[in-house]
Amino acid sequence: MNRGVLLGFLAALSVITFLDRLCIAVAGPRIQDELGIGPERWGWVLGAFVLAYGLFEIPTGAMGDRSGHRRILTRIVLWWSAFTVLTGFATGFAPLLITRFLFGAGEAGAYPNMAGVVSRWFPSEGRAAAQGYIWGASRAGGALAPLIVAPIQASYGWRTSFFVFGFLGVLWCAAWWLWYRDPAPSASVHAAPWKELAASPRVRTIVVMYGCYAWGSWFYFSWLHTYLVKGRGFSEAQMAVFSSLPFALGALANVAGGYLSDFACRRLGPRRGRTIVGSVCLTISACLLVATATTPSSNAAVVFLTAGFGVMDLMLPSAWALCLDIGGRHAGAVSGAMNTAGQFGGFLCTIIFGYVVGQWGDYNLPLFVIAAMLCIAAALFQRIDASQPLFHETSP
Secondary structure, eight states, X not given: OOHHHHHHHHHHHHHHHHHHHHHHHHSHHHHHHHHXXXXXXXXXXXXXXXXXXXHHHHHHHHHHHHHOHHHHHXXXXXXXXXXXXXXXXXXXXXXXXXXXXXXXXXXXXXXXXXXHHHHHHSOGGXXXXXXXXXXHHHHHHHHHHHHHHHHHHHHHOHHHHHHHHHHHHHHHHHHHHHHOOOOOHHHHXXXXXXXXXXXXXXXXXXXXXXXXXXXXXHIIIIIHHHIIIIISOOOHHHHHHHTHHHXXXXXXXXXXHHHHHHHHHHHHXXXXXXXHHHHHHHHHHHHHHHHHHHOSOXXXXXXXXXXXXXXXXXXXXXXXXXXXXHHGGGHHXXXXXXXXXXXXXXHHHHHHHHHHHHHHXXXXXXXXXXXXXXXXXXXXXXXXXXXXXXXXOOXX
16 A cells, blocks of 8 residues: 555545535634524534534444445545535525534544554554644645635635535545555454443543543634634635634644654653643643733734644644554544544534623633633643553554
């Protein structure tokens, strides 16, 4: 298997994932105005995706470990592409809520299955770097989304952007199915040992850590674009540019963070190498969100928001590499458990943000809560030991 081509496929999928995922966030102000959806109900529209994603993340992540990633990733992308298109047909709050829930159910398991592919084909010392490229590509998708969606919706309406992005997923599926092959069945079919995973203090710490961290990332995924327009008074055109900046920096930070994590791991060992990157970055990001909430300058807020997301994403490859280091052949199940917690943390953030804004009319107030959750995540990250795998059969 050519690892360069394989990583290219996974990076392309990661771009498409975030184009589809952030399309609704970019189009959010227009959708809210056209369909008459207030902040509280808009929080539920955004949260429906996150909730479904979390509910189906573990079983779908484990499917790839058990049945192979070629078929499972193809099914995932076809499903979410169909509901991306259907989002463009929504006529009100209820249809949009249902469509986004089913969209989330379809996309669940995408990143755990990509992590499972990495665990099969990449050596342990290169896994964080591979994860860095995958997550960096996701941020590239996030940076491109407003730059693509805003012109499309200005010329053809917000619905057309969903039709375009849904088609991209179908093209990826066709190429993936024709090119990729799973390893031999003896190396890929393993039932997930759920009791051992649930009993592991390290897995539980990873799960809680990631659930707290996700409050920060899901603010950017779900509310950033509305925050810039309705909270900071930027125009739609300004929002398209400014909202792409955190994701552009995040793309670079993920790639750099992958190499940084692997370098720190080689120099300091897995115990300190993985954790020091994560805990320091999360703490700095929390401080930058507080700075965003307290500055009266909208331009300064964009700078702090951009830096906050970039520093936060410098941590991300370390978190996913922890799952590969600890889970081995069960990396899909471990990363699925971690990402499930992330979705529920993101669900709470998305819903609570809307209610706080609806109650107090202040888009900055929720940022203090998000910063506190990042500090908790930083403290938990320091406690995770990735020096020993949970299971003996961990070699790819």
